[in-house]
Amino acid sequence: MSVNKAYKFRLYPNKEQEIVMAKTIGSSRFVFNRFLSLWNERFQTTGKGLSYSACSNQLTSLKKELIWLKEVDAHALQSSLKNLSDSFDRFFKKQNDAPRFKNKRNKVQSYTTNIEKKNQQPDVSISGNRLKLPKLGWVRFVNSRKVEGRILNATVRKNPSGKYFVSLLVETEVKEKEKTGSTVGIDVGLKDFAILSNGQVYKNPTFFRKLEEKLVKAQRILSRRQRFAIQQKRPLSEAKNVQKQRTKVARIHEQIANARTDYLQKITTEIIKNHDVIGIEDLKVSNMLKNRTLAKAISEVSWSEFRTMLEYKATWYDKQVIAVDPHCTSQKCHSCGHTAKENRQTQAAFICVSCGHSENADINASRNIHELAMAH
Structure with a gap:
């Protein structure tokens, strides 16, 4: 192809x-x-x-x-x-x-x-x-x-x-990947990056969190140098110490971005290689970023980039990615189909109030996503 x-x-x-x-x-x-x-x-x-x-x-x-x-x-x-x-x-x-x-x-x-x-x-x-x-x-x-x-x-x-x-x-x-006959649903999250319906979990490496302290310190130094240059009435573009510190801040951001992209490339390739049909949620990430409490964490995990990589690699290797409506995927019981807010006991625990089915909430959601994708 x-x-x-x-x-x-x-x-x-x-x-x-x-x-x-x-x-x-x-x-x-x-x-x-x-x-x-x-x-x-x-x-x-x-x-x-x-x-x-x-x-x-x-x-x-x-x-x-x-x-x-x-x-x-x-x-x-x-x-x-x-x-x-x-x-x-x-x-x-x-x-x-x-x-x-x-x-x-x-x-x-x-x-x-x-x-x-x-x-x-x-x-x-x-x-x-x-x-x-x-x-x-x-x-x-x-x-x-x-x-x-x-x-x-x-x-x-x-x-x-x-x-x-x-x-x-x-x-x-590009040569097509060998067919595996496997299908899977994926639920993305903040604690764990991706949870597959077969139970496999990809951890969230939190690149930003690991370098956040270093980044904050570098940004404070930059702000201090900018204020000093302004007090001396020097253009920031001509203040050498400001430009040096800007470069240091940029390199930390670049380090975070490179590590994130490398991680996404590796796991998306692994998922495409091992599965023929992948179900994902059709998330409106831009709307979710309006939540100030979670915006920082959501932007860090790069769900949109993850989906983009899955889709173009699926096109390359003759696999299929199906986006499904995310409505109630986390509240619906995969065992009996009962949907209720009370089913989601905590962020991690799912106990159906109707049939008593109990399992990890993210795995339950990924199985619902898989079921919706297969019915697409």
Whole structure:
């Protein structure tokens, strides 16, 4: 099966390459904002926006006027226009909000370059621990795994920690996983991350909690340095101690995010490998985050990311993920079907007031989810 797969690698550019990256990121942002402004003006006056082709033609003229746009990768500028066009398409389909202007102070700065050229050598190639990118030449990178397939595009990112990464989008063939004949329901939680209907439990590693004390201390130091810089009437962007501490805080956040993503990748792959049909709850996580008491814990466990990983891996390996209505899955007795709030004695204990069936509340819920998924 042919799928699009992303490979992410750490980049180690030299000083000259960092300058070119910064120019490309800034130029891509300028093009996006410029044509977003033109698009909005046109829509207000005529009721119609600008097409991608119209923007592309105007970009050619703009390059003649602003010579510095020719110094960066032309594919990156075209990608900005495509992103703008796609954003408006999704907006009119009510899939997302209207595009907003990009800010140079955004935490993550990036640009995307298209790679493949018909009947020509691709702009990106890999040789050992070096990666060739347009306008940058050969850049050192951590070649941690083999890239298999045809490279479609590359996205260069600079994280708040100051680290550079490249994500290569590749069209590749994925072999279907061997069928196991197994089906399972999954109940996600805060104490235990995922509870399967077969009794298997994936613990919540609580990456944030483990590093929270370190993060709080680093953030307090940052706040103190920011106040001191403000008292001295120095711009925060020019206060070296503030910027150093911002980088330290960003690296702790990055460490938490990397550990969480690694854990989710491992357990989702294991679940997809061992089961053909997986039932999950169709949770409205954005609404659940409005609960101030639980928002912190819910955002830490990343239920939405967990579901996304399950779904795209199921597509890759010819498995099936079925989302079911979560209503009353935790209050319904799996044994007799009786539903009542009183059935849930505590967070962990489930005792049916009708038939007396007793078991772990999360396992009971996961079995209800499994039953709903099989009846779907």
